[in-house]
Amino acid sequence: MKTLLAVVLVALLGACTTVATKKIASGENTIGERLQVNIEGPWNYISAPNMGPAQIWTMEGLPVDQLRIYSGIKDGEVIHDTRNSNLKSFSFRSNMQSDELVSMFEGMLTRGGSTFQLSKVEPSTFGGGKGVRFEYAMVTKEDNLPLTGVAFATVSNGELFALLYTAPRLGFFPRHQARVEQIARSAKILPTPAAPKY
Amino acid sequence: MNRRRFLRAGCGCSLGALPAFSMAQEPWQAPPRFVRPDTASDEGGLWAMMDREETKLRRSPFNLRDPQLQPYVQDIACRLGGDHCPDIRVYLVRTPFFNASMAPNGMMQVWSGLMLRVDNEAQLAAVLGHEVGHYLERHSIERLRSAKSSSAVGQFAGLFGVVGLIGAMGLVAGQYAYSRDNERDADRIGVLLMNRAGYDAAEAAKVWGNLLLEVNARPNGAARNPLFASHPASEEREATLRELAASLNGGVTNDDAWQQKTAPHRRQWLQEEVKRGQHEESIAFLTRASTRMHGKADYLWARGEVYRLRAGEGDLDSALKDFQAAAALGGEPPETHRGLGLVYRSTHRAAEARASFERYLQLAPEAADAPMVKNYIQELSV
Numbered sequence: 001m002k003t004l005l006a007v008v009l010v011a012l013l014g015a016c017t018t019v020a021t022k023k024i025a026s027g028e029n030t031i032g033e034r035l036q037v038n039i040e041g042p043w044n045y046i047s048a049p050n051m052g053p054a055q056i057w058t059m060e061g062l063p064v065d066q067l068r069i070y071s072g073i074k075d076g077e078v079i080h081d082t083r084n085s086n087l088k089s090f091s092f093r094s095n096m097q098s099d100e101l102v103s104m105f106e107g108m109l110t111r112g113g114s115t116f117q118l119s120k121v122e123p124s125t126f127g128g129g130k131g132v133r134f135e136y137a138m139v140t141k142e143d144n145l146p147l148t149g150v151a152f153a154t155v156s157n158g159e160l161f162a163l164l165y166t167a168p169r170l171g172f173f174p175r176h177q178a179r180v181e182q183i184a185r186s187a188k189i190l191p192t193p194a195a196p197k198y
Numbered sequence: 199m200n201r202r203r204f205l206r207a208g209c210g211c212s213l214g215a216l217p218a219f220s221m222a223q224e225p226w227q228a229p230p231r232f233v234r235p236d237t238a239s240d241e242g243g244l245w246a247m248m249d250r251e252e253t254k255l256r257r258s259p260f261n262l263r264d265p266q267l268q269p270y271v272q273d274i275a276c277r278l279g280g281d282h283c284p285d286i287r288v289y290l291v292r293t294p295f296f297n298a299s300m301a302p303n304g305m306m307q308v309w310s311g312l313m314l315r316v317d318n319e320a321q322l323a324a325v326l327g328h329e330v331g332h333y334l335e336r337h338s339i340e341r342l343r344s345a346k347s348s349s350a351v352g353q354f355a356g357l358f359g360v361v362g363l364i365g366a367m368g369l370v371a372g373q374y375a376y377s378r379d380n381e382r383d384a385d386r387i388g389v390l391l392m393n394r395a396g397y398d399a400a401e402a403a404k405v406w407g408n409l410l411l412e413v414n415a416r417p418n419g420a421a422r423n424p425l426f427a428s429h430p431a432s433e434e435r436e437a438t439l440r441e442l443a444a445s446l447n448g449g450v451t452n453d454d455a456w457q458q459k460t461a462p463h464r465r466q467w468l469q470e471e472v473k474r475g476q477h478e479e480s481i482a483f484l485t486r487a488s489t490r491m492h493g494k495a496d497y498l499w500a501r502g503e504v505y506r507l508r509a510g511e512g513d514l515d516s517a518l519k520d521f522q523a524a525a526a527l528g529g530e531p532p533e534t535h536r537g538l539g540l541v542y543r544s545t546h547r548a549a550e551a552r553a554s555f556e557r558y559l560q561l562a563p564e565a566a567d568a569p570m571v572k573n574y575i576q577e578l579s580v
Contacts, residue, residue: 088475093509098570099540103507107475113293115259116473121567132570139259141293146259 019048024057031055032071033193035127035161038186041179043067052081054164059176065167067180070153073160080108087111094158098123098132101153105164106136109149113141126152127161127189137169148173152184157192226390228334231282232302241302241339248301255289255305262290262310262463270459271326274319275306277395278327278388282334294470296409300329302338313460314467315483316405317490319452323392324402324439331387337380344377385435389442398451399443406436408486415482457492464493465531468500477508498524499534506537514541532561536571543574552578 024043030036032055043057054068073079075094082089090108093100102121110116117137124133131154138147146169153162165180167173235241255261262268268290276283285304295311306329308322316322332338376384385402393399410432460467471480484501488494502520505513521538524530535558542551555575559568 090475097540097544099567100507100509102567103473107473110470110473113295115292118566120569122569123573134566141260144254144258144260 019046021046030190031069034156034159034190035069035071036188036190037069037183039179039183050081050083053077053079059179060167060172065165065172065176067183068162068164068166070160070162073162075158077160079104079160080111084111092160094155096155096160098153101132101155101160101162102134105134105151105153105162109136109138109164109166115139115141124152126154126163126184127156127187129154129156129161129189131155131161133184138166146170150177150180152187154189156189159192161187161189163187226387228280228282231285232336240342244338244342245303248303248305251301252287252289252303252305255291255307258291260292262292264290264463267459267463271308271322274323274395275326275330278323278330278391280391280394282330286330286333292466292470294467294474298325298329300333302333302336304333306330310463310467310470314464314471315408315487316456317408317451317453317487318401319456320392320397320401320450321405322456323395323397324388324399324405327388327391327395327402328384329388330391331384332376332380334387335380335383337376337384340380341376381435382438385439386442389439389446393443393446393449396449398449399446400440400448401451402443403436403440406432406439408483410436411486412479412482415478416476417478453491457490461492464496468496472500472503472507475507477504480504495524495527495530495534498527499531499537502537503533506541514544517541532558532565535561536565536567539571539574543578548578 022045024039024045026039026041028036028038043059044061046056046058046062053073054070056062057067057069058065059067070079073092076091078089078091080090088107088111090104090111092104096104099121102118106116106118115138118134119137120133120135122133124131126133131152133150133152136149136151138149139145140147147166148169149164149166151162151164153160155161163180163184165173165176167176235245237243237246268288271290272286272288275286275288279286282304286300286306287304288306288308290313291307291309293309293311294314295309296315297309298307298312300306306326308326312325313322316325389399389402392402413432471483474480481501481504484497484504488497488501490497498520502517502524505517505520517537518541521534521541524534525538535554539551539554539558542548542554552575555571555578558565559571559575562568565571
């Protein structure tokens with residue numbers, strides 16, 4: 001029994017050390033290979049294995065608010081963590097239209113049974129390309145928490161670039177919305193790197 | 199003990215022994231109403247935990263507080279429960295998965311994904327009767343005691359579909375679900391209860407037959423469906439229930455009453471079904487549901503939407519046919535015309551796309567995506 005407890009403890013400690021937090025400083029930041037954003041004020045970047053292809057940033061801590069940033073997601077790539085294989089996976093397709101991008105993110109955000117209501121979907125530019133901006137309201141299945149979100153997405157050279165911010169409706173979302181909108185406005189998608197010549 | 203009597207009556211036996219379960223020989227009898235267990239006991243602890251979950255559920259935004267539908271379903275559960283009626287409290291829960299559960303304290307949950315799928319009152323009664331069967335036989339206590347570890351109790355709570363445990367359902371279904379014997383017992387009691395309440399017991403087998411259509415439609419079948427992880431295979435379940443029903447008198451199904459009572463929720467439930475992104479399951483279900491007496495245009499719209507979002511080979515053509523059929527029937531959801539517009543736009547039929555988008559905005563001028571659709575119209579007009 002003691003051995004078992006020791007093994008569990010080691011495993012737990014091991015799991016703890018794999019979650020990393022990093023401060024993202026104000027100024028220009030490049031995410032992935034092709035997305036550049038200019039941020040005003042620092043954010044916290046949380047990384048851990050199996051968190052999916054998006055960079056996860058937060059102002060208040062992960063249980064509270066979450067900024068998901070997608071940069072250069074390729075055709076067929078799953079857009080979320082895949083830890084629970086019992087739930088439906090959602091993948092990006094390079095020929096997706098704006099409405100399909102919205103549906104894909106809607107599916108991802110409701111995988112666990114949360115409610116989701118679009119409150120606005122409009123054309124927008126993101127990263128210099130034509131895209132979509134949408135606002136949504138959710139209630140989480142886990143704790144019945146009402147959340148609000150805003151998202152921007154575009155497809156450039158067959159790759160997905162997107163930014164989704166979700167936070168509790170009361171207090172947190174209004175507190176940080178302007179910062180998120182500013183990041184979205186600052187986004188610049190860089191040209192695809194040229195293939196090396198030999 | 200009732201369980202022993204039940205087993206003596208043949209419930210655990212093979213299909214060939216099923217007639218031994220008939221009421222003529224030794225009818226199964228429900229136990230007397232339960233008294234609240236001592237809070238210091240394991241059972242008392244479980245009741246207390248379920249009481250807390252019930253308080254949360256009562257306040258939850260997922261609780262459908264429909265003043266027509268809730269008492270209607272409560273009444274069905276009550277008739278199934280017989281003397282236990284005063285102890286049963288039904289909550290309708292907005293969650294697009296096929297599930298119902300009954301906790302030992304009498305809290306019964308019925309999820310919207312289940313209500314969308316059953317064709318009539320008798321099919322609902324079959325599922326509720328099954329849950330009442332678990333409750334009357336106190337299977338949850340049996341499972342709790344076999345789980346043994348007190349640390350397992352939290353996850354064990356998932357047996358009752360408590361708020362927030364959908365994500366963990368695979369784990370819950372795999373480790374803390376009722377045993378297969380418990381499921382078989384509950385199936386048989388459920389059929390008896392629905393029959394005693396005047397419903398056609400033949401509908402019970404149809405519930406599982408219909409689910410089987412969906413499960414088999416999935417690319418990897420039942421393997422990935424957490425709700426089937428520890429249940430008897432549906433083929434077996436369907437056959438057993440059909441055989442059992444054959445020994446019982448017929449009864450009512452009340453298709454019309456059920457479909458009319460649920461009609462106000464149908465579109466929302468269908469929207470949530472589409473969002474699940476389980477395209478193959480949804481197509482199998484919607485193909486079946488589109489033959490119902492009511493709401494045909496809604497089901498066709500939803501199936502068209504699933505085809506459009508799946509966007510596989512030939513799917514846009516199938517979507518177009520469904521949207522057109524829904525529009526031809528009349529009374530279609532406004533989103534039918536948005537779907538038509540998007541399909542036409544994808545296939546470069548600008549004039550038809552523009553006309554469909556305009557029709558959509560006429561029918562739903564305040565739609566959340568109206569600015570996007572107006573932009574599509576502008577682009578198509580250039």
